Amino acid sequence: MSRPTIGVGMLGYAFMGRAHTNGLRKLAYMTWPPPADVRLVAIGGRNREAVTEAAQRFGFERAETDWRAIVDDPEIQLFDNLGPNSLHSEPTIAAAKAGKHVICEKPLARNADEAHALWQAVAGTGVKHLCAFNYRFVPAVRLARQMIEAGELGEIHHFRGSYLQDWLVDPSAPPSWRTDAAQAGSGALGDLGTHVIDQARYLVGEISEVTGRLRTFVNARGDQPVTVDDAFEATVGFEGGAIGTIEASRFAAGRKNALTWEINGSRGSLAFNLERLNELQISTGTSGFTRRLVTEADDPFWSFWWPDGHVIGWEHTFVHELHHVLDAIVNDRPIGPYGATFEDGYRASEVADAIVRSDASGRREQIIYRG
Amino acid sequence: MSRPTIGVGMLGYAFMGRAHTNGLRKLAYMTWPPPADVRLVAIGGRNREAVTEAAQRFGFERAETDWRAIVDDPEIQLFDNLGPNSLHSEPTIAAAKAGKHVICEKPLARNADEAHALWQAVAGTGVKHLCAFNYRFVPAVRLARQMIEAGELGEIHHFRGSYLQDWLVDPSAPPSWRTDAAQAGSGALGDLGTHVIDQARYLVGEISEVTGRLRTFVNARGDQPVTVDDAFEATVGFEGGAIGTIEASRFAAGRKNALTWEINGSRGSLAFNLERLNELQISTGTSGFTRRLVTEADDPFWSFWWPDGHVIGWEHTFVHELHHVLDAIVNDRPIGPYGATFEDGYRASEVADAIVRSDASGRREQIIYRG
């Protein structure tokens, strides 16, 4: 076979490490023929024992405890950074400067300045870069994008998006790097809110103004202070004239992974809920909403999968996303607009920062995107 | 029988006139024994022919084209004002000063100043006064209130409420008094938004701050300018510490009468949708949501109705509300906290005005309620 081989180095072996590795391994046989053969060269993390076991489990050739050993490896063409937010910039820039294509988990950085610097540094190298807003790769979301691009919703009036979880509503839930501003930058805003912001930008267009309110309901966990937000609420205005709301919370009892949005346009509406990710609710004109099970061969990505009606799961967004990256590398295609570039990652951070500023200033904040 | 008789005078005979008359007629036999016998004395409106037919249809003894003939009538003990917002203050104050108990449709007035003056003038007379936020009288909403009062949700963290309709998304929909600021005061904000604000106050507590954004998507209908908002978005903060969003739109294609809210507390969550008004979604702790059909004899109001499982409709909120008013009159009970008083009507207007101010100022607005 004439398929190229892409060597992958990964930083991070826990939740996201499993999800990305699974995506890379599955695309080898579910998307046939795949754009490239994937060679799992090295996986990195701080705990030698754990990363060694992860390498065995996931099939990487070796484990590393120093990320430099990964970004320096000439056998690696794609560097996939899944570390905590504070570890996004330095390794990713180093990898790009070493000529490797790069993937970085969201949020791209702890704030817009850091994200902008990361984007600029990487963009200057000419490598492909993707910020892993994987929910762009839910088939229902891609279908929504295509319907909106085709004008099926007409002029967009409203976007209302939420990302609701409940794992911190229990005051005895333990602290983690996700509740520490030094490592995470922010809380629900960066972790969940940037997904909603990215969906808003992907589906409706650029956000031009926000107001926002952050809140921390439980100020300490164990013996550690909680230095990030537990939840936030925002109003948003779009360049195209639409208005809406964006929010996220880790305190929404009974909601597990409820990234939901509804979009109302002059010709119809769409609604989505990640807990039922195989479905898109479609209202044509002012008729009621049709529950469409997005499992047909003519839907985005569906050729990879099963006969109509056989639903997929959360993890498959990574298969689609990583396929997109490999295809972009091998065939020199752009990551955007269907994949999120580092510029998209930066812009989401710019919106998130404006929400933080508005919380402090009490003012509606205009958003100025840097080039 | 020893039941007292209450003479009713009504101003307005269209949509709301039908709804209130139906409520008054039905409670006579559905709530048994009713607090009072109702005598439909007079109904008023500007079009003599139409109001005369309405009197025949609904069983009023006479029709009037001058509201003064109603508020002056000594046979009337209860004045029910269903006119356009610009006709709320003067007749209602006159009726109260004539010693009649008063009901006034929502929004109580075109702005907070007018609402405050109306409340103060009426409160000084000592009559009973109810602002017809009828959705307090949906059984599911009353049940929600009772659960929250009993502490079943713990500390409240979030309220997200919307009232979505789509009857103006068609740009050729005609103008009406509802799209004219002089008659209506505001658009979606006063008509729909005040319902959401009242639900928020009724269920979660006093709102202390807002940000807001209003928008008019279609600037003229027929040959008339649209001088009110088509939609608005707001963030809200409550005195008790919860944060949330409130919005309303007449441009949400596919949504017909979707007053929806979700409340998340430290011990559970509740969710409601007026399009399925017989149901309350209840999450106890972090379990999933239970769809409870609110039709059991131990639910609020249900003794008036049918065996468990036999659902009621939108109109029945008025039966409950008017029963509440008659009971308050006959047994000298307070309208609040389960019914909305004119103070509640005023407070909703204060929140609405703050949303308008925030739209203009670009600032988070604190809300100061006048005594």
Added chain:
Amino acid sequence: MSRPTIGVGMLGYAFMGRAHTNGLRKLAYMTWPPPADVRLVAIGGRNREAVTEAAQRFGFERAETDWRAIVDDPEIQLFDNLGPNSLHSEPTIAAAKAGKHVICEKPLARNADEAHALWQAVAGTGVKHLCAFNYRFVPAVRLARQMIEAGELGEIHHFRGSYLQDWLVDPSAPPSWRTDAAQAGSGALGDLGTHVIDQARYLVGEISEVTGRLRTFVNARGDQPVTVDDAFEATVGFEGGAIGTIEASRFAAGRKNALTWEINGSRGSLAFNLERLNELQISTGTSGFTRRLVTEADDPFWSFWWPDGHVIGWEHTFVHELHHVLDAIVNDRPIGPYGATFEDGYRASEVADAIVRSDASGRREQIIYRG
């Protein structure tokens, strides 16, 4: 006004008495102008005190404890029989022979023989006769019928209908006439199953064969034996070639009033649930199901009601049904096919009897309808 007046005599004042009276009183002002003015002449029942109070409550001119005093009254043109099944035949026949139009609750009789005799006796008199299968008058059901008549579903392949309640699953629930074969004829089959059978016939067409299985799960309640079925299951074949299932149960924990059906045709499908009676689920071709809120002015009956999106309740089926009867009387229009005649009542009993026969014989039973 030139509207005729129809004097009504009613037998039964409990659950169904309330529902029918409410229908008669409401249509006077909700359906405008109504086909006739209704005069509530007499209401009958065995308990003098109770029926006297009911007459006061509902506005009947007098109360009677002997049904003959009603059927003999020349002021009465419409006799509405809501008594237990064992009291359907004799009073109804007497009323018809006295020239009164007749309504009789479902099931029309305790078995097909009795129903056939009742139908024949009444049909011979020339009066209008309606068997109160009120769910034909749910707007969503009428819309379904009209869509099927217009060919929008193509050839019908399947009907699956259930009527599930749970009020007997508690073994300590008390006995009533509904659990006594002498008074009720059958249990879930006659009470709930005939509704499903009537929906099947109304929407899909004549049933030609069945198999069936009845079951009584709790054999005694209090000190009385349960002599009727608690539940049944059946397969059905239609003359037009469709096949399906029909069942009913009073033991379906968590289901309160769940009359549900789904119909699959060669061009699309429809689904309905009485617990959400304002909605019809519509699949056009093999697309997913659209939840249509049946509240638009061009839907059946909706001109009687409120603006789009303002839902109605269970009780309104009786308003529609009784309006239909008055219109048929005043304008000499047929009760069928949209209303159920006594022939429809008889045919439902013929199907129910065949289910009982099949339970005993272990055979698929053909159904032969008598003329």
Added chain:
Amino acid sequence: MSRPTIGVGMLGYAFMGRAHTNGLRKLAYMTWPPPADVRLVAIGGRNREAVTEAAQRFGFERAETDWRAIVDDPEIQLFDNLGPNSLHSEPTIAAAKAGKHVICEKPLARNADEAHALWQAVAGTGVKHLCAFNYRFVPAVRLARQMIEAGELGEIHHFRGSYLQDWLVDPSAPPSWRTDAAQAGSGALGDLGTHVIDQARYLVGEISEVTGRLRTFVNARGDQPVTVDDAFEATVGFEGGAIGTIEASRFAAGRKNALTWEINGSRGSLAFNLERLNELQISTGTSGFTRRLVTEADDPFWSFWWPDGHVIGWEHTFVHELHHVLDAIVNDRPIGPYGATFEDGYRASEVADAIVRSDASGRREQIIYRG
């Protein structure tokens, strides 16, 4: 590592071949540590080119066009038969006689006699045998089983199960082996109905009697006659006293992969829909139904997957099922009762045959299971 290695030989490389291979490959790293390392030794099929490509794609060491080369291979310890129903018996028996553990797709055979012979022949060899009723391995279904085993539903009264698809409602859909009785045995009954039968047996218990009706709506496709059923309807009685309905159709427009059931017991109810396979609807007592998202670590199988709220897909049933088989082999544990043995496969066929017999005889058929 001391994990044993299990060599796998697979017959069939299309839809089910992909699904099983994916399961085998994923369990290697998702279920950690896996019970065994899997070696994909050989895959077989009739088309040399296609099976050779499949071997490359899925990672099998070699491709075979004669199944005997697989069942004779001493490197293979597990034979996974995914061929058409007519190819189930001979290769599976040969493999078992060669000492290999065996998996066979459902339905186990084209009829009960063939299934019985297959079961008996294999059981005599002492190898592990699983009939691939994979829906036993949906987490929601396993949870339902465990709740019922624990008595949470009390005595079971009803089971109503359907499997609805719509891929044949289009009369121009082409013929396949699935519409040919010689290869498939039956149509919707064997393909879909046996899944429902297995769910009924797994959750409620043994079926003792049935009535049934089969139908073929389109008698020819292309130039081939359709010799199997397009749909069937059945009533069922269980040994434990419950009654219910079972049906399947390939003509249910708008239903894609809707395996649904509801179970009503004396203490509560459960409901499931494969199109929303991450959810179980639970009614405790007669309360309403709670939508539980089955993604928590204490749910069956969930330790293999992602944090709470991150849903899985249809394909993951095979991961669970194949893990179960490997665990049974390595640790000498039984396949049943959580996995379906060949005896379960045979018993499902016995029920299916009784439905066919009842269709022909017009009689309720008792089911006698052979030992």
